[in-house]
Amino acid sequence: MPEAxxxxxxxPQPVLANGCGCSGAAVKELGxxxxxxRCRGMVGALWSACRSMGWLLSSVPTSSTSTVCxxxxxxxxxxxxxxxxSMAPGILGGNILGLRGIPRQFFLQVFETLRRIGETxxxxxxxxxxxxxxxxxxxxxxxxxxxxxxxxxxxVRVSYLIVWTTTTARNALVVLFAGLVAYSFQVMGSQxxxxxxxxxxxxxxxxxxxxxxxxxxGTIPFxxxxxxxxxxxxxxxxMGLLETIxxxxxxxxxxxxxIDPNQELLAMGFANILGSFVSSYPITGSFGRTAVNAQxxxxxxxxxxxxxxxxLLSLVYLTSLFYYIPKAALAAVIIxxxxxxxxxxxxxxxxxxxxxxxxxxxxxxxxxFWEIQYGxxxxxxxxxxxxxxxxxxxxxxxxDGDMLLVQPWSSLHFPAVECLRxxxxxxxxxASPPRSVVxxxxxxxxxxxxxxxxxxxxxxxxxxxxxxxxxCSLQDPVLQVLLSADLEGFQHFPSRxxxxxxxxxxxxxxxxxxxxxx
Numbered sequence: 001m002p003e004a005x006x007x008x009x010x011x012p013q014p015v016l017a018n019g020c021g022c023s024g025a026a027v028k029e030l031g032x033x034x035x036x037x038r039c040r041g042m043v044g045a046l047w048s049a050c051r052s053m054g055w056l057l058s059s060v061p062t063s064s065t066s067t068v069c070x071x072x073x074x075x076x077x078x079x080x081x082x083x084x085x086s087m088a089p090g091i092l093g094g095n096i097l098g099l100r101g102i103p104r105q106f107f108l109q110v111f112e113t114l115r116r117i118g119e120t121x122x123x124x125x126x127x128x129x130x131x132x133x134x135x136x137x138x139x140x141x142x143x144x145x146x147x148x149x150x151x152x153x154x155x156v157r158v159s160y161l162i163v164w165t166t167t168t169a170r171n172a173l174v175v176l177f178a179g180l181v182a183y184s185f186q187v188m189g190s191q192x193x194x195x196x197x198x199x200x201x202x203x204x205x206x207x208x209x210x211x212x213x214x215x216x217x218g219t220i221p222f223x224x225x226x227x228x229x230x231x232x233x234x235x236x237x238x239m240g241l242l243e244t245i246x247x248x249x250x251x252x253x254x255x256x257x258x259i260d261p262n263q264e265l266l267a268m269g270f271a272n273i274l275g276s277f278v279s280s281y282p283i284t285g286s287f288g289r290t291a292v293n294a295q296x297x298x299x300x301x302x303x304x305x306x307x308x309x310x311x312l313l314s315l316v317y318l319t320s321l322f323y324y325i326p327k328a329a330l331a332a333v334i335i336x337x338x339x340x341x342x343x344x345x346x347x348x349x350x351x352x353x354x355x356x357x358x359x360x361x362x363x364x365x366x367x368x369f370w371e372i373q374y375g376x377x378x379x380x381x382x383x384x385x386x387x388x389x390x391x392x393x394x395x396x397x398x399x400d401g402d403m404l405l406v407q408p409w410s411s412l413h414f415p416a417v418e419c420l421r422x423x424x425x426x427x428x429x430x431a432s433p434p435r436s437v438v439x440x441x442x443x444x445x446x447x448x449x450x451x452x453x454x455x456x457x458x459x460x461x462x463x464x465x466x467x468x469x470x471x472c473s474l475q476d477p478v479l480q481v482l483l484s485a486d487l488e489g490f491q492h493f494p495s496r497x498x499x500x501x502x503x504x505x506x507x508x509x510x511x512x513x514x515x516x517x518x
Contacts, residue, residue, distance in 0.1 A: 095331035098124030098194050106369040123192025124328040127181070131174050131332035139295070139336070142167035168297040171333045178329035179321070186324060193326040201319040203312065209276040236282075239373040244268060244285030246376045250341065251290060291337035356386065391415050396423045400435075403503060404428050405496065407440040412447045417454030424458060424469075434465055438499045442473035452485045459489045472499040 098121025102112050145164060166173065182193050211222035226233060241264075248259045271283045293303060314322070350357045360382040368375030392415030399405040404427050412420060428437050462469050471492040474482070482490060493499040 095194070095327040096124065096128035096335070097121065098328065121192070121194065124194055124326065127178060127193055127326055128328035128332050131178060131329050132336055134174055135170055135332060135336040138167045138170040139340075142170075171292060171296050171337070175325060175329050175333060178326050179324045182326050183324045193328060196322050196325045196327060196330075199319040199322050201315065203315055204278045204280075206278055239377065240282065240284035241265065241268060242376050242380070243373050246372075247285040247290055251294060254341070254343070255294075291341055292333060295337040295340075359386070388415060393419050396420065398423060398427050400427065400431070402435070403500065404431070404435045404437045405440060406437055407443070409443050411443075411445050412451045414448050414450030417451050420451075421454055421458050425461065428462065428467060429465060434467055436468040436503050437462065437470070438496055438503070439469060439471050440473055440496055441471055441475070441478060444478055445475055447478055447481055452481060452487070455482075456485070456487050459487060463489055468503055470499040470503055472496045 097113065097117075099113060099116055099119055102109055141163070145160075145167065178193075182191070182195060185191050185193070213220045213225065229236075244264060245259070245261055248264065252259050268283060272280075275281075275283055293307075346361065347358070350361060360379045363382050364375045364379030366375070367378045391410075391413055394412070394416050395409040396419070397407040397409060399407075404424070406420075406424055406427075408416075408420065424437055424439075428435050459469050468491075469489070471482070471490070472495055474492050479492065482492070491502070493502060
């Protein structure tokens with residue numbers, strides 16, 4: 001999404017940065033990548049039009065977003081997609097140690113880094129570790145910096161402003177200093193660092209997106225490209241949206257603000273459509289860039305305007321200077337920004353509050369080392385299964401007496417109908433003698449057609465055994481559904497006492513000492 005995140009205006013929040021890779025590679029002629037961006041933008045726009053889809057993205061559980069930052073220090077700058085964490089060879093092994101050819105998959109990154117540790121470039125390692133130390137020191141200095149008072153003398157206030165500016169702009173200063181060091185070595189005729197290298201200069205042309213792709217074997221029409229993508233045309237944008245929301249939620253939970261999923265959908269859809277006119281990469285949320293923004297003190301969406309302006313100016317005038325930026329310095333900046341985001345306390349909190357929530361947390365945690373999208377999807381799937389299980393097995397209170405009082409403690413939906421029927425039949429029909437049933441519905445706020453059909457079958461089954469089923473304390477929406485279904489033998493009463501009297505049950509009658517339902 002573009003560099004903007006919705007949130008409360010009362011508290012500053014970091015701005016979610018985009019992962020579109022607006023660097024020199026973005027101004028090259030893009031073949032299939034450009035068409036992929038265009039298709040993705042179109043699908044994103046269609047989904048953005050469905051503003052009610054925001055609830056789906058809101059369903060990403062906190063347990064699935066609390067650990068998405070863990071694998072990010074290993075993500076790096078891929079030559080094919082600058083700034084894209086999911087397409088990276090690994091900062092720690094590939095850039096900060098100067099190793100090349102490190103695979104993208106996390107566990108292979110670790111293995112290859114350890115296997116080839118002897119090939120470490122000393123210059124990159126020393127510079128990267130030095131940058132990490134400086135960034136850590138400046139971050140600690142800023143956290144302990146007292147607020148300047150207006151009554152202080154002018155020299156004191158100026159000194160405070162210098163220190164505050166230095167600690168806030170530490171990422172840019174570290175990269176600038178590292179670039180000057182690398183340039184100095186270049187002038188002296190030796191270069192111990194791995195540099196960014198040449199970046200094409202200039203802005204990409206603004207033109208209508210192409211709906212065909214020319215290859216040495218002929219022209220591929222747009223329809224063929226869509227057919228080649230298949231289900232990926234829907235899955236890829238969905239995973240991008242989920243990743244964006246997960247990243248936004250991770251920062252929202254740590255900075256005390258809320259996001260609007262519908263706004264995120266609209267922002268991503270329009271950004272991808274407009275980006276297709278300038279050969280942009282597909283745009284999603286980028287954890288690394290967002291973390292850098294947050295650590296740099298960006299607190300409002302206005303940071304996106306500043307960043308965009310700087311990128312455009314840099315592409316026009318400063319690309320020649322980017323040649324001397326060491327990759328180790330960029331690796332240190334991203335590692336320094338992402339590591340503080342890991343909240344190890346979430347494991348202890350969930351263990352203390354609800355241990356079952358550790359299951360989606362651990363699934364997300366482990367699979368994010370493979371791909372962050374897969375981790376989020378798996379976490380949502382596991383959370384959905386746990387949620388479906390709780391819906392299918394609602395708590396049901398059964399009070400035995402001359403008649404059976406059954407009281408579900410939540411709304412009834414189609415997965416729960418069998419559980420309710422089993423609870424009623426197992427108590428009513430196996431009792432000696434069999435008992436009629438009063439179904440107390442004071443906690444049921446909604447039902448669906450499958451539940452209505454299940455209740456009709458339950459009425460028939462009890463009727464075959466000469467038993468009755470009475471409903472009481474029905475809420476208006478539920479009552480209207482049951483009346484519309486015209487169930488045979490359906491009878492309802494305002495309270496359990498009246499239901500007991502109608503069925504001749506003194507146990508449910510007033511004064512019998514049975515507590516009310518609410």
